[in-house]
Amino acid sequence: MSDPCDICAATHLDPVLEVSLIGLRRVHVHRCRGCGFRQVRPRLTVDQIKALYPSEYFDAASPVGYADYAREFQRRQREAYFLNRWLRGLGPAGRLLEVGCALGFLLHGLKRSGWQVQGVDASAFAAYYASTRYTVPVACATLEEAQFPDARFDVIIQKDLLEHVADPRAHLEETGRLLRPGGWLRLVTPNGEANLRPLLAASRAASATPPVLDQGHLSFFDRRHLGQLFEECGFRCHRMRMVGIVRGLRALGHLPGQRRFVRSATACDAETSVGEPAAVAERGTTGFDALAARIDQDIARRHRGFKNWPAYFHYHRAMKRLDSLPAWCEIGYDFECLLQRT
Numbered sequence: 468m469s470d471p472c473d474i475c476a477a478t479h480l481d482p483v484l485e486v487s488l489i490g491l492r493r494v495h496v497h498r499c500r501g502c503g504f505r506q507v508r509p510r511l512t513v514d515q516i517k518a519l520y521p522s523e524y525f526d527a528a529s530p531v532g533y534a535d536y537a538r539e540f541q542r543r544q545r546e547a548y549f550l551n552r553w554l555r556g557l558g559p560a561g562r563l564l565e566v567g568c569a570l571g572f573l574l575h576g577l578k579r580s581g582w583q584v585q586g587v588d589a590s591a592f593a594a595y596y597a598s599t600r601y602t603v604p605v606a607c608a609t610l611e612e613a614q615f616p617d618a619r620f621d622v623i624i625q626k627d628l629l630e631h632v633a634d635p636r637a638h639l640e641e642t643g644r645l646l647r648p649g650g651w652l653r654l655v656t657p658n659g660e661a662n663l664r665p666l667l668a669a670s671r672a673a674s675a676t677p678p679v680l681d682q683g684h685l686s687f688f689d690r691r692h693l694g695q696l697f698e699e700c701g702f703r704c705h706r707m708r709m710v711g712i713v714r715g716l717r718a719l720g721h722l723p724g725q726r727r728f729v730r731s732a733t734a735c736d737a738e739t740s741v742g743e744p745a746a747v748a749e750r751g752t753t754g755f756d757a758l759a760a761r762i763d764q765d766i767a768r769r770h771r772g773f774k775n776w777p778a779y780f781h782y783h784r785a786m787k788r789l790d791s792l793p794a795w796c797e798i799g800y801d802f803e804c805l806l807q808r809t
C-alpha cells in the first residue's frame with residue numbers, strides 16, 4: 468500500500484479483520500507491519516465519514532449512535548465543573564474549543580463559568596441544538612474545514628474524536644496549530660485493543676456476517692502509538708491514564724461480558740450504501756425541532772435531585788478514580804491524556 472502508516476510511515480499494512488461500520492459499510496481493519504498500529508484502510512473520505520452520522524445518530528430511538536441524553540448531560544456538567552476548577556488554577560478563563568462537541572453540553576457548562584467557548588461538530592443537528600439551546604457557537608464542519616486562525620485557543624478538548632478522523636496525524640497537527648504555545652489539550656480516546664478484541668473474538672466464531680463496529684471508530688491506538696504521535700505533533704504529555712478499568716477488563720475478555728460489545732450485522736439495518744451527504748443536507752433542519760424537543764424533555768425530566776449537586780460530583784469523581792490506573796497497564800477502556808503544546 469502506498470498510503471503510509473500514521474505512526475511509523477511504513478507502507479505495508481495487512482488486512483486483519485472485516486467489520487461492518489455502524490452497520491452501514493463493510494470495511495477492513497489493517498495492521499501495520501512496522502509498528503502494529505491498526506486502522507481502517509483505505510481511509511474514508513471526509514464526506515463518507517460525515518454520512519455515517521446523520522441526525523439519527525442523536526435520536527434515542529435510532530439503532531445507531533448514543534442515546535441517553537439525560538445521563539450524558541449530567542456527565543458533561545460534572546466534567547465542566549472539574550475542568551473549570553482545574554483550568555482556573557492555571558490562569559483566568561480564556562478561549563476554549565471543543566472538537567466533536569455533539570450537543571454542546573460541556574460547552575454550556577463551561578460558558579456559564581466564564582469561558583469563551585467555541586464548538587466544532589460535523590453534525591448539522593448538533594450545531595442546531597447547541598446554538599438554539601445554549602447559544603453556543605458551533606461550526607458545522609471538520610476541524611480542518613473550520614479554518615480557525617493560528618494560536619486562537621488556550622484550551623482544546625477532544626473527547627472520543629481522534630479514533631473517528633480520517634487522518635489522525637494531520638488532525639493533531641491542525642490541533643497544534645490552533646493552540647497557543649503552552650496551551651492545553653485534553654484528549655480522550657479508546658484503548659484500541661479493547662475496541663478490537665471483542666470483534667476479533669466474534670469474527671473467529673463461525674458467522675456469515677462480519678461484526679458491527681458500532682461506534683464508527685477508524686483507528687485503534689495503544690499507549691506507544693499515542694505517545695509517539697503526540698510528541699511528533701508538538702505536544703508534551705503531562706499525564707496519560709487508563710480509565711474505565713472494569714469495562715476494559717470485560718472488553719478484553721478478562722472478566723465475563725465480552726459478547727456485550729459486539730452485535731452481528733444481521734441485527735441492524737440491511738447493508739446499504741452509506742447515505743450520501745447531499746441527502747443529509749437536503750433534509751435541512753426539518754425534523755430537528757421534534758428531535759430537539761424530545762431531548763429537552765429527556766434532560767428536564769432527570770435534571771433534578773442530588774445528582775446535580777456539587778457534593779455528588781465529588782463523590783462520583785472519587786468513585787471514578789477507583790476505576791482508573793496508570794496508562795502502562797493498558798487494561799482500561801479509554802486513554803485519558805493531558806497534553807501541553809510545546
Ligand SMILES: [Zn+2]
Binds near residue numbers: 473476477501502503
Ligand atoms: Zn506503523
